[in-house]
Amino acid sequence: MGNTSIFPQIYDHYTEMTFRPVAYAGNCYKDDPRPEKCSLFHVPKLPFRKVHNATCPFSEGMCLQGQTSAYELTTGFLDAKLLGINEKYKCQFWIRKVCSPLRTNEPYILSKPIGNTGDRHVEYYYGDGWGTVHKGNLTLIQVVSDPAAYLKGQPHYSIIKPTREWRPEVRVKDSKVTLYFIQPINLVYTAPSPDPIFPATV
Known part of the structure; x- marks a missing residue:
């Protein structure tokens, strides 16, 4: 990984x-x-x-x-x-x-296509997870590849525990919050899937 x-x-x-x-x-x-x-x-x-x-x-x-x-x-x-x-x-x-899986739409995620490659530039805004980004609520930046172009490889992950603060919506009193980012590889669906982590609805 x-x-x-x-x-x-x-x-x-x-x-x-x-x-x-x-x-x-x-x-x-x-x-x-x-x-x-x-x-x-x-x-x-x-x-x-x-x-x-x-x-x-x-x-x-x-x-x-x-x-x-x-x-x-x-x-x-x-x-x-x-x-x-x-x-x-x-x-x-x-x-x-x-x-629980979190909301993955605006204002928590901003996604922009990169040319005509099928790849996307994705920014996640759940709070300054590492305390090193220092750009408002920006947590993570990723380039997400077109899944149809990469059917082989290793699954990826990120684990973030903040040194500063999450944005208020994801803070929990008297608790430690850990945010997991999971990216699938080698998942090919032949039918719709309602899975909350790896859905297939298109």
């Missing part, structure tokens, strides 16, 4: 914290777990509950498919002993993750 942005990839604390759970899940949450990789916690897996059609955590209208279209994973209150924390007094913790 690679970064498609004109900006260099940033391997900061938040990016590392995103990759580590993925690696842990790949090593430990399968039929043949690797014990040497799964001894980080007192118990290998925490109980959790899935919530489909959860409430959008952002301002009204920001979630692509409406105010009750988010996907939530929540543990509820759990005893800290599950993490190997033994205190005199009972300690509890609660992990809650909510995910």
